[in-house]
Structure formats: C-alpha cells, structure tokens
Amino acid sequence: MKNLSKLQQILDSGQFAVTAEIGPPKHSSAEGIRHHAEMMRDYVDATNITDNQTAIVRLSSIAAGVHVLNCGIEPIVQMTCRDRNRIAMQSDLMGAYSLGMRNVLCLSGDHQKFGNHPTSKNVYDIDSMQLIYYLRRMRDEKLFFSGEEIKEHEPRFFIGAVANPFADPFEFRVDRLEKKVEAGAQFIQTQCIFDMERFERFMEMVRERGIDERVHILAGVTPMKSWRAAKYIQNNVSGMIVPDELVERLKNAEDPKREGVDICIEQIKYIKENVRGVHGVHVMAIAWEEVVPEIVERSGLYPRPKVG
Amino acid sequence: MIVAQQKPVEDIAQMIADCKKVLFVGCAGCVTVCLAGGEKETEVLASAMRIKRNLENNPLEATTFTCTRQCDPEYIVPLDNLVKDVDAIVSLACGVGVQYLAERFKDKWVVPALDTKFIGGSVTHGNWEEKCGLCGDCILHRTGGICPIIRCSKSILNGPCGGSQYGKCEVSKDVDCAWQLIYDRMKALGKLDKLMEFQPPKDWSKSRDGGPRKAIREDVMID
Ligand code: SF4
Ligand code: SF4
Numbered sequence: 252m253k254n255l256s257k258l259q260q261i262l263d264s265g266q267f268a269v270t271a272e273i274g275p276p277k278h279s280s281a282e283g284i285r286h287h288a289e290m291m292r293d294y295v296d297a298t299n300i301t302d303n304q305t306a307i308v309r310l311s312s313i314a315a316g317v318h319v320l321n322c323g324i325e326p327i328v329q330m331t332c333r334d335r336n337r338i339a340m341q342s343d344l345m346g347a348y349s350l351g352m353r354n355v356l357c358l359s360g361d362h363q364k365f366g367n368h369p370t371s372k373n374v375y376d377i378d379s380m381q382l383i384y385y386l387r388r389m390r391d392e393k394l395f396f397s398g399e400e401i402k403e404h405e406p407r408f409f410i411g412a413v414a415n416p417f418a419d420p421f422e423f424r425v426d427r428l429e430k431k432v433e434a435g436a437q438f439i440q441t442q443c444i445f446d447m448e449r450f451e452r453f454m455e456m457v458r459e460r461g462i463d464e465r466v467h468i469l470a471g472v473t474p475m476k477s478w479r480a481a482k483y484i485q486n487n488v489s490g491m492i493v494p495d496e497l498v499e500r501l502k503n504a505e506d507p508k509r510e511g512v513d514i515c516i517e518q519i520k521y522i523k524e525n526v527r528g529v530h531g532v533h534v535m536a537i538a539w540e541e542v543v544p545e546i547v548e549r550s551g552l553y554p555r556p557k558v559g
Numbered sequence: 560m561i562v563a564q565q566k567p568v569e570d571i572a573q574m575i576a577d578c579k580k581v582l583f584v585g586c587a588g589c590v591t592v593c594l595a596g597g598e599k600e601t602e603v604l605a606s607a608m609r610i611k612r613n614l615e616n617n618p619l620e621a622t623t624f625t626c627t628r629q630c631d632p633e634y635i636v637p638l639d640n641l642v643k644d645v646d647a648i649v650s651l652a653c654g655v656g657v658q659y660l661a662e663r664f665k666d667k668w669v670v671p672a673l674d675t676k677f678i679g680g681s682v683t684h685g686n687w688e689e690k691c692g693l694c695g696d697c698i699l700h701r702t703g704g705i706c707p708i709i710r711c712s713k714s715i716l717n718g719p720c721g722g723s724q725y726g727k728c729e730v731s732k733d734v735d736c737a738w739q740l741i742y743d744r745m746k747a748l749g750k751l752d753k754l755m756e757f758q759p760p761k762d763w764s765k766s767r768d769g770g771p772r773k774a775i776r777e778d779v780m781i782d
Contacts, residue, residue: 333713337760359713359720362730373713377760380717384757396760415721420742423719423754430717430755442721489729490722 256353257325258297259409260558261531262438262467267523268531269552270327270440270469271543272299273319275310281318284310287540288322294547295324296555297354299440299533302329306366313347320351327411328352331360336376337385337396344386348406356411356440357382379412380434386410387435412436414468416453417446418490425456432466439466440533443473444518445484446492454528463528470522471533474515474542478502512542512549519550560589560680561653562687563596563673568607571649574670578619578646581608583672584638584660585625586652593687596651596673598625604651604672629656635663642667677709695765695772701758703744708761710737716758 261268271294273287291298298319302312316326328347330340344355359379363371377385377396385396386408393405412431416424428439444450450470457463475481478501485493497514504510519532532552536542547553565571575581583605591597605621612619624641626634629652638660642648647668650657653675661669677689692709698716699706708714712730719738722729728736745751765772 359715362712362722364712364730375714376763378713378715378717379720380715380757381760413721418719418721418723419725419736420719420723420739423742426751426755427717427719430757434757489724489727490720 254353254407256297256409257558258327258354259437261296261556264556264558266556267552268297268467268469269295269547269555270297270299270531270533271295271540272301272533272535272537273315273540274301274304274538275312275315277307277309279310281310281315284315284318285322288319288324290541291543292322292324294544294553294555295534296531297325297327299327299329299356302331302358302360303334303366305361306333306363306368308367313343313350313352316347316352317350325354326352327354327356329356329358330382331358332375332378332382333360333363333373336374340377340382341389341396344408345406348408353407353409354411355386355408356413357386357436358413380431383410383412383431383436384434391435409437410435411438411440413442414439415442415490416444416450417442417492421449421453424453425460425462428457428466429460429462432462436466438469438530440469441471442490443471443535444522445473445481445497446494447518447521449492450522451526454526458528463530467530468528469531469533470519470526470529471535472515472518472522473535473537474539474546475501475511476539477507477511512546515546516549519546519552523550560592560678561675562593562677562679562689563590563653563675564593565595565600565604565651565673566671568604568611571604571670571672572608572611575608575619575647575649578668580620580645581622581647581649582638582641582645583608583621583623583649584629584651584656585623586629586650586656587625588628588630588652590652590673593681594685596653601625601651604649626652626656629653629659632659632663635659638664693766694761694763696762698758701753701756703741703748703750705737705741705744707737707741710735710740714761716761 276283300312300315303309312329316328319326357379363373388394390407393401414428478498481493481498481501484491501507522529534543583601585596585598585601601623605623609619609621628634642664648660649670649672650660651672657671678691679687679689682688694708712728723736726739728734
C-alpha cells in the first residue's frame with residue numbers, strides 16, 4: 252500500500268476528492284509553505300506544488316514538496332516541459348520519488364515570455380503528452396524514456412494532467428483529454444471554471460465517450476477577490492473565459508472578497524451535485540491559500556476521508 | 560530562404576571603430592531577397608559608415624564587393640585581391656558567409672553586419688515569417704503541412720496547449736496558434752483522426768545535438 256498515493260486511494264474508492272494549490276515563494280525560506288500546508292492539512296487530500304508558475308523563478312516544486320510532506324500533506328509535484336529536457340526531468344522525478352512524492356502533474360507550462368526571465372531559452376524537449384506517456388511506461392514497463400531498462404526501484408507515480416475546457420479549438424479539447432488518458436493520465440485537473448455552461452458542455456462530451464470512467468476528473472475552481480481580478484483574467488489571461496455576469500456580481504457586492512468565496516462555494520456545490528463525471532475539486536486560491544479551509548468546510552466537504 | 564536583418568549602424572560602427580580601411584562584402588543570395596545584404600544595402604552601409612566617420616573627423620576608406628554567394632568557396636576567391644591591405648572585412652551575408660570569409664582570410668578581422676534570424680518566406684512585401692526550424696526530420700505530413708516545431712511557441716507535437724484561444728497563441732494576439740491552424744486544416748482534409756495518434760518525442764540528434772550537421776551527396780562529388 253505504501254506505493255499508492257492517498258489521493259489515488261481516495262479517488263479509486265469513489266470518494267469525492269479535494270486538492271488545493273500551494274505556490275512556492277520567490278525566495279529560499281520554507282516558512283510560508285509550511286504555514287499554508289499546516290493550515291490546509293486537514294481540509295485537503297493533496298496539494299499541488301506549482302513549478303515556477305507563470306515562468307517566474309520560485310523555490311523548486313520538489314523541494315517545496317518535501318516541506319509539505321513533512322507537514323503531513325501529500326504533495327502533487329508539478330512538472331512543466333518548459334524548463335527541463337528529458338534527462339533532467341527523469342532525474343528530478345526519480346529524486347522526487349525517492350523523497351516520498353507519489354503524485355505528479357504533467358504540464359507544458361506557461362511560455363517564458365510572461366515570467367521574470369523572458370530572455371531565457373525555452374526547452375520544450377518533450378511535450379506534456381509525451382511526459383505522461385513515458386512516466387507511465389517508466390512505472391509499468393520499467394523503462395527510461397529512451398527505452399533502456401530501469402533495473403530496480405522504478406518510480407511509481409500517480410500520474411496527473413490538466414485539461415482546459417475553455418481554450419480553443421473547443422471540439423478538440425475532449426480529443427486531447429482522451430489522448431492524455433490513453434497516454435496514461437490517471438487524474439485530470441481542469442483549468443479554473445468560471446463559465447459553467449461551457450464546462451457542462453465539455454463534460455457532456457466527456458461522458459458521451461465514457462472518458463469519465465477511465466480517468467478521475469477534478470474540476471478547478473478559484474475564489475476571486477475583486478471584480479478587477481476577474482476583469483483582468485477576462486482580458487489578459489489566454490485560455491480562460493470569465494462571463495460578464497460574474498464580473499458584475501463581484502462589482503455590485505458589498506464585500507467582494509466574501510462574494511468571491513460565496514461564488515466559489517456555490518460552484519463547488521453545483522458541480523458536485525449536478526455535473527456527473529466529476530470526481531473531485533481542485534481549489535486554486537492563487538495567493539489566497541488562507542481561504543481554502545473555509546471553502547472546503549462550507550462546501551460540505553469536511554471532514555476529509557481517512558485512508559491507509 | 561535565410562532571413563537576416565542588418566544590425567544597428569551604431570553597432571557595426573563600433574566593430575570597426577579602430578580601422579582605417581574596410582571592405583564591405585555583400586551577398587547576392589538570400590540576403591538580397593530579404594533586402595538586408597545585397598549589392599544595394601552594401602553600398603548604402605559603406606557610404607553611411609564613410610559619412611559617419613567623416614563627421615567624427617576620422618575618415619574611413621570603405622570599399623565594396625558583392626559575391627554571388629558567400630556560402631560557396633568559389634565565389635569568395637575574387638576577394639583575394641581586394642582584402643590585401645584592409646584592416647577589416649564587414650560581411651553582409653548570413654552567418655555562413657561571415658565564417659567562410661573568416662576561414663579564408665585568416666589574418667583579417669571579419670565582422671558580421673547582419674543578424675541571421677531564421678528560414679522562412681515573405682508574407683507580404685517587407686514582411687517575412689519563420690516557417691521551419693531545420694529539425695532534420697520533417698514531420699509536416701503528420702501535421703497538415705504546418706510546422707509545430709517552429710510555429711508553435713512551445714514546439715508541442717501533441718497540441719494544442721491550454722493557452723490557445725480564438726485562433727491565437729498565448730504569447731501574443733499577433734501570433735496564430737499553430738495547432739489551431741493544424742486542426743483546421745486536418746479537419747478540412749477529413750483527417751482529424753490522425754491527430755489522435757500519439758506523436759513521439761523529436762529525435763533532436765538530427766537537429767541541434769551539439770555538433771555541426773553534414774549532408775553528403777556522393778553522386779555529385781567530383782573527387
Ligand atoms: S518539421 Fe522540421 S524540417 Fe519540417 S518544417 Fe518543421 S522544423 Fe522544418
Ligand atoms: S497556443 Fe498554440 S501555438 Fe501557442 S504554444 Fe499553445 S499550442 Fe503552441
């Protein structure tokens with residue numbers, strides 16, 4: 252049982268999972284990470300540790316994962332294709348596994364143009380699909396990406412990937428999800444859902460093909476602090492759709508932060524009750540980690556199941 | 560063709576600041592087509608340098624020559640007589656031309672006047688776009704004739720990524736998402752199922768693996 256991640260056990264047993272996100276700091280102290288981890292510990296099943304999110308240099312995802320693990324939370328190490336070639340990826344992931352990490356999330360990563368090192372060389376040696384495929388093969392067939400045999404102690408990760416129902420071309424989004432599942436993705440976290448209608452259409456297509464029976468889909472939600480934040484995402488973040496009504500609702504609210512949390516809780520409840528095929532939620536409270544326990548509790552997802 | 564762009568005049572002037580006599584060598588190949596290093600640009604650059612140096616009271620003797628191609632040894636032979644007493648050679652060819660000159664004229668200071676950018680073609684007059692990343696193992700038959708290696712900002716072979724929206728790439732609203740283009744074209748061709756096939760990682764040993772690549776055609780070798 253030691254090899255199975257807690258997240259996998261919860262999902263495989265058919266329970267509704269809750270994951271959150273911790274963004275490592277732009278410095279080398281783990282104090283903040285530990286603070287957030289302790290706060291979230293009893294409220295989530297695992298937490299993503301972002302990997303130089305938006306191409307901004309931050310404390311390493313794997314190192315942060317160790318701190319989180321020491322606080323008693325299961326980390327989901329994020330691995331982007333932007334910064335490492337296939338040699339570095341395998342080495343880092345074997346290292347992560349040796350340190351006790353059991354979940355990995357494979358992403359292509361935001362382009363370096365948006366970060367604090369826009370003149371860096373982008374690597375993109377392999378893409379996220381290939382990363383998923385080869386990590387699965389590493390585990391199931393004991394082979395390095397090159398095809399060379401791993402004599403012993405192959406890393407046995409629970410493999411995750413992302414899906415963005417709000418990017419284009421829309422019809423291809425489900426194809427790509429299916430392709431990721433075929434490649435070996437076992438759980439999927441979606442991009443933040445603001446446009447529920449589109450998400451439901453997406454899930455309808457997913458169910459039609461029975462993909463929800465082959466992979467665990469966790470719906471991504473994000474509490475917004477202000478209408479300005481909503482407007483910013485609406486206008487400036489590609490691959491995201493924020494409906495005007497949502498911006499308006501935050502604008503008209505007396506206490507926008509409260510409203511943001513309320514909206515997020517409504518979304519979770521709605522998804523859990525109405526959108527078939529969703530197996531959990533992924534709460535991305537970007538730079539607002541403190542609010543996660545409240546969201547989980549008020550959504551009726553507390554206490555979390557015990558496993559192992 | 561190879562697309563290149565001239566460096567700022569100030570930068571070129573810096574490279575030859577301490578020279579009295581300089582030969583400017585253009586190329587009648589790609590850089591003529593992209594209006595960066597042909598005969599005309601060579602003359603213009605040489606005269607700009609002369610004027611600049613005159614204004615600085617430090618006259619420059621600038622001569623010019625335009626090779627048919629700087630990337631072929633036979634075409635740089637005529638330079639033998641022209642380079643004899645110059646302090647430097649400024650090449651207006653792509654990086655290959657600069658290196659060919661440096662190799663042949665071992666005792667001369669050879670500097671580049673252009674930045675060699677990419678291989679591509681013209682979109683409209685005066686507007687060129689990169690189309691190929693010279694990967695050494697073309698996969699255009701699998702991607703509807705659109706190159707994801709170079710036209711997708713993340714070189715994704717199993718795209719499109721989550722940043723693709725309204726047909727544009729996440730890096731800029733001015734950049735088409737290559738995978739949207741690939742999708743549209745494969746759809747029009749009735750070949751969408753091809754995109755469901757897993758594309759393996761690129762074999763970069765055929766591209767940039769750290770050494771120069773070679774191409775041999777024994778049938779056309781002379782000895
Ligand atoms: S696949 Fe390779 S050779 Fe073909 S166009 Fe793209 S970069 Fe050039
Ligand atoms: S938006 Fe399209 S072109 Fe840009 S990185 Fe993503 S898949 Fe590639």
